[in-house]
Amino acid sequence: MEHTRYRGRFAPSPTGPLHFGSLVTALATWLEARTVNGDWLVRIEDLDPLREPPEATDQILHSLDVHGLHSDEPIRFQSRRHPAYQTAIVQLLENGQAYRCTCSRKQLQAHNGRHPNECTKRHSAPDDAPYAIRFALMDQSGQWQDLLLGPQHQTVRAELDDPVIQRKEGFFAYQLAVAVDDIDQGISHVVRGSDLLDMTAQQQQIFRALGAQPPLWLHIPVILNAQGQKLSKQNHAPALDDSQPATNLVQALLALGQRPPAELTQADVNEVLAWACTHWRRAAIPLTSRQARGITPSTQSHSDH
CATH class of the missing domain: 3.40.50.620 (HUPs)
Known part of the structure; x- marks a missing residue:
């Protein structure tokens, strides 16, 4: 659009x-x-x-x-807006673009970011362990034109960089909610701090997985x-x-x-x-x-x- x-x-x-x-x-x-x-x-x-x-x-x-x-x-x-975020998570899970993750940060660090519990292969909720839900990134060399900084390139690594979109406590995460609301509100341009620059390529994939074109970004x-x-x-x-x-x-x-x-x-x-x-x-x-x-x-x- x-x-x-x-x-x-x-x-x-x-x-x-x-x-x-x-x-x-x-x-x-x-x-x-x-x-x-x-x-x-x-x-x-x-x-x-x-x-x-x-x-x-x-x-x-x-x-x-x-x-x-x-x-x-x-x-x-x-x-x-919780119902809208839950709807998006159900959609991503059904499309194989998200998965349930039971791994702790310590476990992921010990395995260099890989999931020892093979979370990326899980198709149903585990019976006996709390889990977060992660977005399933694709390997990609992301590129876009920042409106201030010019051409940007970021390498996204599947599994290693997969962001949490719902925490184990049940709270929805920024990475999901910002995309759902930007799409719903028709946001065309995002001006934000350069501390968020590093997650832009990941967010591009989330926007597209939700059926939308990403906005244009300007990082100050x-x-x-x-x-x-x-x-x-x-x-x-x-x-x-x-x-x-x-x-x-x-x-x-x-x-x-x-x-x-x-x-x-x-x-x-x-x-x-x-x-x-x-x-x-x-x-x-x-x-x-x-x-x-x-x-x-x-x-x-x-x-x-």
């Missing part, structure tokens, strides 16, 4: 409030959609309740709202903290200061290689976003995290260290 309209999305996991790195990604996805009069959607990827504080979703949506980033359609929650550099680590909740990234949204947006534009005038920090959010839409240059986005040198607004004074 050929996409005739740009449809993009921002899809955070509610493991905590938005941090500056999340805002940079959200703004890039929003600008890519807005500058071609496309649609911009927000999807909450709440797949793992064990890692999701109950207040996080409201915090994320509030931050997006005060920064002027509003979804064009009702917000989608993956926690309400992840934002690093002063220690050179990716900004994330795991690395204790501070929450966005929602009391200074214009300043946050200007800093995000700088991290994306744009050149907003300094006086925009004194403007209101709508003025900042209007300037960004008029002056957005995809080609100016840094290719690497070191070039981005993105620092949270609260630590801007340390940006030379």
Whole structure:
């Protein structure tokens, strides 16, 4: 299916409030959609309740709202989409494109990624052991054109690289849910952090197994903290200061290689976003995290260290 309209999305996991790195990604996805009069959607990827504080979703949506980033359609929650994911898994199992895996990580590591329990040959559920469900990759040299990074090549190895699409605890995995929802919502373009680049060739195969063409991808550099680590909740990234949204947006534009005038920090959010839409240059986005040198607004004074 050929996409005739740009449809993009921002899809955070509610493991905590938005941090500056999340805002940079959200703004890039929003600008890519807005500058071609496309649609911009927000999807909450709440797949793992064990890692999701109950207040996080409201915090994320509030931050997006005060920064002027509003979804064009009702917000989608993956926690309400379990039947669709289960339908996809049944389809993949029936088509021989997924299998039940009882192996532990330790067992797989001890066998160099091969399945000692011969999971790839299993056609029915085991009686006495918990199991995950894995997507059955095909050996392939994956190729695609990244909209920022250019031609990409990834080798995918059957069995060794097969991703989990449903965990042993029953939770649906990102690799499955993101494809099911991107297909269902007609997402044509995906803008995301370069930390997800390595799974793109796998995701191409999942999209095609589900009967759809993959979207076009644009991978932007992840934002690093002063220690050179990716900004994330795991690395204790501070929450966005929602009391200074214009300043946050200007800093995000700088991290994306744009050149907003300094006086925009004194403007209101709508003025900042209007300037960004008029002056957005995809080609100016840094290719690497070191070039981005993105620092949270609260630590801007340390940006030379």
